[in-house]
Amino acid sequence: MSKANTNTRPEARLAKGFRDIEAPELKALNDMTGKIREVYERYGFEALETPAIEYTDALGKFLPDQDRPNAGVFSFQDEDEQWMSLRYDLTAPLARYVAQNFQTLPKPFRRYAFGYVYRNEKPGPGRFRQFMQFDADTVGAASVAADAELCMLAADTLEALGVKRGDYRIKVNNRKILDGILETVGIDLTEDTRRLAVLRSLDKLDKFSKEDVALLLGPGRKDESGDFTKGAGLNSDQIDALLAFVSSPKFDDYAAKKGIKPSDLYLAGSAELVELSAFIEAAGYEDRVQIDFSVVRGLEYYTGPVFEAELTFEVKGDDGKPVRFGSVGGGGRYDDLVARFTGEKVPATGFSIGVSRLQAALSLINAKKPEPLGPVVVLVMDKGEVATYQKMTQALRNAGIRAEMYLGSSGMKAQMKYADKRNSPCVIIQGSDERAKGEVTIKDLIEGAKAAAAIKDNKEWKEARPAQFSVSEAHLVQEVHNLIKRHQG
Known part of the structure; x- marks a missing residue:
């Protein structure tokens, strides 16, 4: 059996001069x-x-x-x-x-x-x-x-x-x-091509040096890539007068001196x-x-x-x-x-x-401003309880809190990594033990990251259980709201 021809696949590439915005x-x-x-x-x-x-x-x-x-x-x-x-x-x-x-x-x-x-x-x-x-x-x-x-x-x-x-x-x-x-x-205003070439050359003074603009007004200019732009063909007196005008807030004085x-x-x-x-x-x-x-x-x-x-x-x-x-x-x-x-x-x-x-x-x-907070992520610890997790997520949304239930198929470790990539302020965890008590665990990812930076070994990490606390299901929305408000200052 012959192999499938993969040469017909399009190349994943961005069109030149365009960009994706995230x-x-x-x-x-x-x-x-x-x-x-x-x-x-x-x-x-x-x-x-x-x-x-x-x-x-x-x-x-x-x-x-x-x-x-x-x-x-x-x-x-x-x-x-x-x-x-x-x-x-x-x-x-x-x-x-x-x-x-x-x-x-x-x-x-x-x-x-x-x-x-x-x-x-x-x-x-x-x-x-x-x-x-x-x-x-x-x-x-x-x-x-x-x-x-x-x-x-x-x-x-x-x-x-x-x-x-x-x-x-x-x-x-x-x-x-x-x-x-x-x-x-001495430029004929009815010669639109020349007039516009002069105006467009002068318009480049915020990007080019006066010497480069003078070339555009005169014989033309070659850029760093070797591309040549045809000039407006003005003589040196015309170029000097125009550059003096755009450079001076007192052109009337210049005009008087030059007659x-x-x-x-x-x-x-x-x-x-x-x-x-x-x-x-x-x-x-x-x-x-x-x-x-x-x-x-x-x-x-x-x-x-x-x-x-x-x-x-x-x-x-x-x-x-x-x-x-x-x-x-x-x-x-x-x-x-x-x-x-x-x-x-x-x-x-x-x-x-x-x-x-x-x-x-x-x-x-605003480069020093922190990245905006992402949504709260409700982890799926038991695939048989998806409806319960969805209900929690919807309760947060109904209270005006950005939230999502994890919809992938990975385990807890991967779900936590996902929440980190989403810049989530916290994750909501409810396993069978929490469910039996009518509780949920809220893990504050922002405080957790700060604490992790200060903890030296795994034993200390386990003992500290940084920024993780349990609340009753009835208080979930209020506690998440308080956490977000705390981090937003």
């Missing part, structure tokens, strides 16, 4: 999104969920990195041969939704949404093809007050998540100012920033929200104020080296996005938190 991280993620939701709802935003897949033409091509075969998105054709794509952000689907429901929506329309987005980009350390965003957007408000409000929302959200004031800042710039500078140094006359577009953007700053100051957020000309934002569709939420503190990574996370969220005004569908200009502005990136930062802040 229970502790998911719990932290749920806690985090709950806190973000509370802040967003306090500001009057209401939830909306749009599909992860949209028609490709509805999403549009606005990504910062379009040098891949399908412009940075994952795309496929349906049975009607229409192209569909996984969403790359939550804003483009919102524009489609607003255009489709424009007549029935309240205006302004204020919505929040969170979910995974997908980028068909080159993965790298800390850079994944699937990541979560949490957005808040106001559609139908032309006032800069709507942009100022989102900056304040960003600050309040970070503080609600435990980021101390002074450990972050909300930076604000304006795309009109940026376009005005490009216009002033550069600011364009009307630049002046319009500056006036909007002055108005936005007045709203920020009136609300008492001037120490948290600051004008910063280095903010560019890589997405093409921004038309006015743009902003970023930046963490300013440093922590130590697993390798002991300092880690600074930088930007964990951003957004801006996009007054032309809905017009792609309707032909009419609809003002809109939004802010998006990069949940995955922010969670990584918060995990380092």
Whole structure:
């Protein structure tokens, strides 16, 4: 008899640029999104969920990195041969939704949404093809007050998540100012490809050195892997002027020295920033929200104020080296996005938190916090009494205590190991002796581990029987509740 061909078995492997997320991280993620939701709802935003897949033409091509075969998105054709794509952000689907429901929506329309987005980009350390965003957007408000409000929302959200004031800042710039500078140094704004190449190069200043950005603005840059990125082709005078602008909070002084006359577009953007700053100051957020000309934002569709939420503190990574996370969220005004569908200009502005990136930062802040307690585990000492153990388990659950009955087929030793892996605070044991007395034994695994570390030999262990006590069945729920409360502080 011939052997079965095992070559047809699929290899158990994770798709490149994706990752599995396990229970502790998911719990932290749920806690985090709950806190973000509370802040967003306090500001009057209401939830909306749009599909992860949209028609490709509805999403549009606005990504910062379009040098891949399908412009940075994952795309496929349906049975009607229409192209569909996984969403790359939550804003483009919102524009489609607003255009489709424009007549029935309240205006302004204020919505929040969170979910995974997908980028068909080159993965790298800390850079994944699937990541979560949490957005808040106001559609139908032309006032800069709507942009100022989102900056304040960003600050309040970070503080609600435990980021101390002074450990972050909300930076604000304006795309009109940026376009005005490009216009002033001789870049034709109608040449979209070149304009966007310049903006995307400047947007990399938080990741690359000025020298590397200068290469991207000029002839091009080769990275460590040998991949070459074509530059925007600017001359040295243009590059110097642009880098001076994004580096200096007093560009007007630089312009005066160089004899550069600011364009009307630049002046319009500056006036909007002055108005936005007045709203920020009136609300008492001037120490948290600051004008910063280095903010560019890589997405093409921004038309006015743009902003970023930046963490300013440093922590130590697993390798002991300092880690600074930088930007964990951003957004801006996009007054032309809905017009792609309707032909009419609809003002809109939004802010998006990069949940995955922010969670990584918060995990380092909270690295010393103990792992959350797992469920209480009821051990199965007698397989003929499974119904009795299930009844105990359900009594604990009905009292609001996380609990499970061991459902495997192993003996007591393996069941105890299982409870340890689940980070259980305690296990419930009832053998025939305990049952005859109407009692159960509660073994406190946390105190037991502490005692075990101090006990020197097996004899001492047997005599001590650390953190193990018997109670009547009637008092089981209360005693477990007290034990958990003790360990939760």
